[in-house]
Amino acid sequence: MSADPHSRGMDTVSRGEAAYAALRQRILTVDLAPGTVLPEAQITTMLNMSRTPVREAVARLSYEGLVDALPRRGIRVTPVTVRDVREINEVLACLEVEAVVGVASRALPADAMAALDAAIAAMDAALRDGDRTSWATADFAFHSLLFDLSPNRHLRRTARLYLEKAHRARLLTLPLRADPVYSNSNHAAVVEAVRRGDPETAQEIHGAHKRRWSRELDTIIERFPDLFGEAPTKAGGPRHR
Template identity: 65%
Template sequence: MNTLDTDAYMQPEAAGEGASRTEAAYQELRQRILSLDLAPGALTLETELAAMLGMSRTPLREAVIRLAQEGLVIPVPRRGIQVAPITERDVREINQVLACLEIEAVMIVAARPVRDEEIAALDSAIAAMDAALESDDIDGWGKADFRFHSLIFELCPNRHLNQTARLYLDKAHRARLLTLPYRRRPVYSNSNHAAVVEAIRRGDPETARDIHAAHKRRWSSELDQIIELYPSMFEPGSSLD
């Protein structure tokens, strides 16, 4: 059986076509990890991943280097790679960090002049959330909700806040998808986001901050309940037995 040779991960990928294949492998693997198509904690042989992507192992190895640097995979010597698990502690801490950043970002966005097209983008994300909720499309709701939160950071002019948020947004999305099946119907999230956008539209940073802070407190409480009731969601996705 062919297994992953971790020493090979140190060999650089050639430029040109090889680099393009590496980028394609990286993007495909990253998307599969972030969408939970490759489950948290799952162990997979390198040969299985190469077959899945329809690629040779060389671009795959380069892609894994990047994903490991981002904390999304863990190379397992002589066995394969492990998708980084999501632990209870991860979910709590990521939620705490992004809550602090996003409450501040909402206030900063509302304190500056906001263009019509920026408000329209936020409204569009909320409309997609509403439509998904009406059709019981929880996955679609999750994607639209992620878009809303991403937009808040994109519209915030504080570069350092944005750089910090980008370190956690993808990890937060994985955690959000993990907990999504266990959530109550998120009607409150939709109405909260709409109220935040209205405060941004009026240029009322204090109200925007207060509304969003209340939403984050409510979600933190619900998250605690989900973690207590469904600890099995943190179990690894599979093994290499």
């Protein structure tokens, strides 16, 4: 008996979704570093998939600005430029402070507070163990929770895209920054303000944290000017580190 054509269509969709998720994860965790060029054949081998789902994934990632499609060559993982880093950081600072105010302005259920406490505990444990990769994962979870708990659904939708893009830059800077003790204490203070239902204090603390991180980021950029690539030009082509 022949296969159901509807089932074949669903299988293609699921494979396209799987290819998209796998490639996206590798890009956002910088397993595929910014500027990396991958031929289509290499991607299909890496994911053990055919060209159709890979091309669907590439189209979505290109729309999100995470890859550049190279005709007859495959893809290039979009470089993270200094301008990208600074502009995304500015946008996120505004969104995060607004999210913190919204979260602290309403009573959260016990499981939401427990999730925030768990993120802080995971950050503290990672810092004690000297495990910066685990710290970055816990820190990302904390910031994600702030947005997920925001009552503003449009803010949640917009923030997710920028938070994930900022995470790429954060992983690149991670080995170059001082131990993020201040981040842990700051985030813990924000959680306590949320617990008290004190949006003014939460806003003040988180705003100060974002300003401090901006200064630290500027220092890293000045000390390591080649850390972030620049957008390719027509004349010179892409710059690789």
